[in-house]
Amino acid sequence: MQVLTPRSLAEALRLKAEHPGSVPIQGGTDVMVELNFDRARPETLLNLNEVRELRGWSRDNGSIRLGAGLTYTEGMEAPLAEALPALAEASRTVGGPQIRNRGTVGGNLGTASPAGDALPPLLIGDAVVELASVRGERSVPLPEFLTGPKRNALAADELIVAILVRPAAGPQTFMKVGPRNAMVISVVSLALTVDRDHDEVRAAFGSAGPVAGLVQAPLAELNGFPERVAAAASPIDDVRGSAVYRRKSLRVLTVRAVERCLQ
């Protein structure tokens, strides 16, 4: 196996174009599991850890621009955590400290698991994914980027560069259900915000359908909202939980999240 380590975004895009089958790796918290279990043996790994342009975050014309290499630990730190509280809460639920130091938001999008913890908080922030290749750049709204379970809209020569997300315009929260109290893959998760600027409630669920899903409604329709969220999900039975439990829990989480955000 070959490991390519570009030092700049331009070099990374060139290498990705030259090696379209290469697998990008940042924290390795998903990729290395696949390798260790012998489920994947890519010819080439594209190590993005030395690409400075992917690191950190910035304010960008009223939006927050998260570099694809933003770690969960960074997501938990002020002032970013104050601008995106649901993402901070979601980051806290990811693995243990070592995993949070390595795992990245960009990696969560690359894996595109329906259980990706960063996805629901980004969805309620109307996130747009910035993709780049030697052919140029494009922006894809997150719901369109997530095309299926562990599938996304990336072309073979493209890399995820950043995510543009709206800062919280009202209270928001994130909750994750798992059968143990830390270090667990979500059985079902929910991010929710009561956005008074846009007079709407937005909720996004994880692990309750083939992709993380977004549900929104005017604030006037808060009463029936938990039912709407539960109805929007299409959960399945698997080793982590039953479909009926996931749907019921989603309703409970939505009731609690609305209450939290209205307090």
Added chain:
Amino acid sequence: MSATARTLELGRVGESVKRIDAIPKVTGEFAYSSDLFAAGMLWGHTLRSSHAHALVSEVDISEAVGMPGVHAVLTHSDVPGAKTYGLEFPDQPVLAIDRVRYFGEPVAIVAAEHPEQARRAAERIRVAYEPLEPVVDPEQATEREPIHEGRPTAGHGFRDDERPNVVRTIVIRHGDPDAEADVTVSGVYELGIQDQAFLGPESGLAIPDAEGGVDVYVATQWLHIDRDQVAPCLGLEPKQVRIHLAGVGGAFGGREDLSMQIHAAMLALHTDRPVKMVYNREESFVGHIHRHPAKIWMEHRANRDGKLVNVRARILLDGGAYASSSAAVTANASAFACGPYAVENALVECTCVYTNNPPCGAMRGFGAVQSCFAHEAQMDKLAAELGIDPVELRLRNALAPGDTLPTGQRITGSFPAAEVIRRAAALPVPEPEELPRDALRLPGGSGNTTRGEGVRRGVGFAVGFKNVCYSEGFDDSTAARVRLTASDEELAAEVHCAAAEVGQGVVNVILQTARTELDLDDVVLGAATTSSVGSAGSASASRMTWMAAGAVRLAARAANEELARRGGNLAPGETIDVERIYHHRPTTPLDPETGQVTGDGAHVAYICAAMRVVAEVDVELGLTRVVWIGTAQDVGKAVNPQAVYGQIEGGIAQGLGLALMEEIQTRDGLITNASFTDYLVPTTLDMPPVDAELVEEPEPDAPYGVKGVGEPPTVVSTAAVVSALRDATGRELTRVPVSPDEIVGL
């Protein structure tokens, strides 16, 4: 932890001593079996069955042998000696012969220069499987075609049970099994498959000795039984196979059976090169046996005053594809089915069956865990039915020395069941914490799922017991050697004992015993190996402290006597070297028809613990937080109190895991969650603080009055945790691990 004893580097029996392996393990310097290395070594890899049940018509290795770096590809036809082995019955092929009986069964082995080359070569071995319908429902196993030809476990003084696929059936008849009473409660209880989930995967290194023999360095629980199983399969004399203990990363019963020992030795002898094997995590889940899943029906009959009159139980254990130690687990599940209570009448029937599910065998608690979960649920139910406080009900029925068990065995040693119940019940329960509080201190933990909504608090209680040492006539002796030398007029001692240090702290027990008996500080412990000392028996059945202390004390006292005979001192260069073998008092088999003891008794001694648990449950999401556990445990005499507290906390965590989350899931016999992503073990956020009280009533027959301590916490904590969840939810919760679905009532 309530340990307050002082910590010394060099300690005598009864003092808290820092474990000699503690610092290296914490700093990462400790060499585990997976860290072994030898110059020129090859890497072994095992090709495993992808079917739960299939005929094997051909294993074609022709392509694999030509792969780069490959030195050997071996199948059953290359096994030099006996083709099968087993801990109690040789029913397990070294490599599959014409049939595979469980998912992950070894079919062929490969040695190559690099582990990746070995894996790639194994992928090129073509196995022609003819899939068979797997037997996966233990309740139907006795009506299906036999999985094994003949009856591998028939005879051996067991009860005749002609039904297909029976490993062992035990019936215990005690008093009048039809005796009636004022009140009857019954229930059906189930336990899923728990895994030992040790962190150090199966691994080891085999080195050929150039004279036809082999040295095997491996993480195991009983060096000499490994040797006695490995040598016949290699066609060697036992002395040609030397087993050396490598660093053990946890055992809990899962290393009683062989894993890679014969395979690595075969590859090493075949290639004349050292061969290392290390299972990965996924492989480890099929590389060892598990705790038996069980279905248990129980009926308790009692009088209005709470006195138990009759206990009736039917227990079904799924042994999986091979016998392992299932027969002994069956005996324990039945012998302890009535709990630590005096009951004059009982009828207990327990059957363990072969299926094509993952093989099951020894795991901490060994059959008593399953029974305790059922009998303690029943005691709570009975208390509610009678309107008697659950602790009071248990006290009214607690077994005491002089009482007779349902097997007819009289308790002749110490057995402070009432005392552990009283002490555990007297521990102050913490006040409920105020809201709001950090999510980490609420059910759901870091998932941030509640700020207090839906949370109810419950308090549970449970008591359990089991035996120490092996039973039913098995003489599990332990040998120790003490070597005294003199230099500069100072005496020094070297102790040899093949007891396996599996994390329980037996190395300190050995050193503390030797220092106490020899009255010397300068004592070192030799490496555990079959080549320098006789068998220590297994680090199992809560027996190793008792047996190692007994053996080292005997050998040390013999050395002292020899020293005295020589005038109390040794000249420089002069040595005393004595080996002694310690036996516990003998046991005798159970009568196969009545399940009653014959002769002295089936068990050596009994140990018990009581536990009180406070839990919070989010009843809308089915999530839990165990808040606090208080326990009192019958330990006889604590040799190293700090280590005893450690065993209690670790044992509780393992039982808590079974109560709340640990289960190997299968579909048609295939394991579907073979990883630590989906086989969940408790984290520090799931495990509460423990207040532990040691009840020290010395065991008359044992060195220093010691008993075993490793198993009772695991036996009891599963039952105690679920008792607290029932109190919080008002639900029956008859299956563990308790699923969120059951808590919310789906």
